[in-house]
Amino acid sequence: MKLTLKVWRQQNSQDKGGFETYQVSDVSTDMSFLEVFDVLNERLINEGKDPIAFDHDCREGICGACSMYINGRAHGPWHETTTCQLHMRAYNDGDTIVVEPWRAKAFPVIKDLAVDRSAFDRIIQAGGFISVNTGNAVDANAIPIDKVDADAAFAAAACIGCGACVAACKNSSAMLFTSAKVSQLALLPQGRPEHQQRAEDMVAQMDKEGFGSCTNTGACEAECPKGISISNIARLNREFIGAGFSSKA
Amino acid sequence: MKWSQFFNTSIGKKLLVGATGLFLCSFVIVHLAGNLALLKEDGGEAFNTYAAFMGHNGLIQFIAWGLKIVILIHAVIAIQLTFRNRTARPVKYAVRPGNKTSSWFSRQMAIMGSVLFIFLVVHLAQFWWVMHYGEIGKVSYGAVTEVGNLYEVVWFAFKEPWIVILYVLGMVALAFHLIHGFKSACQTFGLNHPKYNGLISFIGVGFFGIIIPLGFAVIPVVIFFKQIS
Numbered sequence: 001m002k003l004t005l006k007v008w009r010q011q012n013s014q015d016k017g018g019f020e021t022y023q024v025s026d027v028s029t030d031m032s033f034l035e036v037f038d039v040l041n042e043r044l045i046n047e048g049k050d051p052i053a054f055d056h057d058c059r060e061g062i063c064g065a066c067s068m069y070i071n072g073r074a075h076g077p078w079h080e081t082t083t084c085q086l087h088m089r090a091y092n093d094g095d096t097i098v099v100e101p102w103r104a105k106a107f108p109v110i111k112d113l114a115v116d117r118s119a120f121d122r123i124i125q126a127g128g129f130i131s132v133n134t135g136n137a138v139d140a141n142a143i144p145i146d147k148v149d150a151d152a153a154f155a156a157a158a159c160i161g162c163g164a165c166v167a168a169c170k171n172s173s174a175m176l177f178t179s180a181k182v183s184q185l186a187l188l189p190q191g192r193p194e195h196q197q198r199a200e201d202m203v204a205q206m207d208k209e210g211f212g213s214c215t216n217t218g219a220c221e222a223e224c225p226k227g228i229s230i231s232n233i234a235r236l237n238r239e240f241i242g243a244g245f246s247s248k249a
Numbered sequence: 250m251k252w253s254q255f256f257n258t259s260i261g262k263k264l265l266v267g268a269t270g271l272f273l274c275s276f277v278i279v280h281l282a283g284n285l286a287l288l289k290e291d292g293g294e295a296f297n298t299y300a301a302f303m304g305h306n307g308l309i310q311f312i313a314w315g316l317k318i319v320i321l322i323h324a325v326i327a328i329q330l331t332f333r334n335r336t337a338r339p340v341k342y343a344v345r346p347g348n349k350t351s352s353w354f355s356r357q358m359a360i361m362g363s364v365l366f367i368f369l370v371v372h373l374a375q376f377w378w379v380m381h382y383g384e385i386g387k388v389s390y391g392a393v394t395e396v397g398n399l400y401e402v403v404w405f406a407f408k409e410p411w412i413v414i415l416y417v418l419g420m421v422a423l424a425f426h427l428i429h430g431f432k433s434a435c436q437t438f439g440l441n442h443p444k445y446n447g448l449i450s451f452i453g454v455g456f457f458g459i460i461i462p463l464g465f466a467v468i469p470v471v472i473f474f475k476q477i478s
């Protein structure tokens with residue numbers, strides 16, 4: 001296949017940036033989306049040009065590093081698929097593909113398609129933990145946990161922190177991410193002791209980072225590669241309301 | 250977290266928008282029920298008696314003033330959140346997903362809300378202001394004496410085609426606002442449960458999104474056609 005790529009190029013966070021158009025030929029339908037960028041970058045390097053910066057690590061859909069906003073869709077057109085797992089059979093010969101970085105004030109562009117997602121780390125640091133002594137692993141069955149709750153906590157824990165929810169949301173809201181991190185702990189007995197403080201601290205940090213507020217459009221859920229449900233946002237809202245009434249601090 | 254901090258967070262503000270929004274939802278039901286008396290061709294007896302009762306009952310007057318404050322709180326906080334949300338994405342995308350990832354209604358809340366706000370200003374100036382502070386003819390029906398003839402004012406207003414069109418458009422905006430608004434408010438309050446989500450959607454879309462606005466919109470249209478025939 002022959003494809004036209006219109007890619008956002010930006011030297012650094014200060015640079016204004018703009019689109020560059022590249023023609024790539026001999027694209028195989030078996031290639032992943034990132035492999036097309038590898039091929040293109042190799043060519044740019046051989047031509048003595050600056051390769052396109054983009055984030056990637058595992059390339060198997062589990063790390064959350066890859067992040068591209070492709071033709072108006074976070075991680076491209078496939079449902080519950082990260083950019084690294086998107087394959088070129090999704091496209092036809094002659095297609096034009098527009099690739100942009102995640103756009104949010106809280107995710108400043110570092111270079112080209114790579115953005116700084118450390119705001120997510122700070123939200124987790126604000127409360128996404130439980131305070132226990134580490135050391136010997138405790139017996140997995142020491143605390144009985146309802147299977148339904150365990151499954152729901154596990155589903156929330158599937159969040160890979162990729163930021164597609166923020167990228168897809170018209171308000172750049174981080175509610176889906178934050179709600180997943182609050183839920184995975186709030187649903188388990190180990191997470192209960194600090195659950196109210198956690199909800200308050202993580203929401204406060206989320207606001208401080210400059211993410212927008214949720215208007216329940218559901219775009220995050222539609223684009224999340226891990227299928228995180230907005231029922232987690234409802235749980236975060238319940239946790240937060242409960243904390244408002246009776247948190248200790 | 251103190252309550253002052255709580256209501257300054259994004260979720261706290263959304264809760265205020267949601268709570269005031271749900272209060273307004275309950276108001277539109279009562280308002281429509283009363284307004285249907287306008288369709289009775291009884292010279293206004295049922296409607297004017299009802300309007301006089303509403304205008305003189307202390308509790309209802311209190312709620313009526315509260316209502317105007319609630320509309321202002323709802324609009325001011327909602328607009329404040331909307332601006333915050335706009336600044337959360339300083340550089341816009343070149344390509345947007347349209348309706349592929351979210352419903353059109355859910356993205357037009359601020360626009361439809363603003364149309365509604367303009368509609369409400371016109372609406373209140375036209376009827377509520379005239380009833381309370383303007384010149385209005387008086388009528389008597391048996392035991393009920395010397396009540397303002399708001400019925401006549403309304404019928405007179407709906408002779409004018411552009412006013413009828415304005416009211417119908419206002420109700421289209423109400424429909425579009427509530428199709429997402431009711432469901433959204435439930436989610437904001439944490440009400441999201443597979444057992445009730447179907448019911449919430451049904452009430453939000455079927456009742457608040459269709460039946461209520463349609464009921465309101467029918468009134469000016471019917472009155473208009475009754476008067477030209």
Ligand code: HEM
Nearest residue numbers: 215267270273274324327358359362363366430433434437
């Ligand atoms: C009769 C009048 C109105 C009713 C019944 C109503 C109802 C609602 C409801 C139920 C919500 C959902 C709250 C939530 O998402 O938590 C809402 C949201 C909202 N309303 Fe209204 N509203 C009315 C008038 C207005 C007016 C006059 C404005 C603006 C000037 C407005 C602007 C908004 C905005 C911007 C939102 C937030 C959008 C979102 O969360 O997606 N509304 N309204």
Ligand code: SF4
Nearest residue numbers: 159160162163165224
């Ligand atoms: S909730 Fe989904 S879209 Fe958001 S960061 Fe987690 S995995 Fe990515």
Ligand code: FES
Nearest residue numbers: 059063064066084
């Ligand atoms: S590179 Fe790890 S999820 Fe895509």
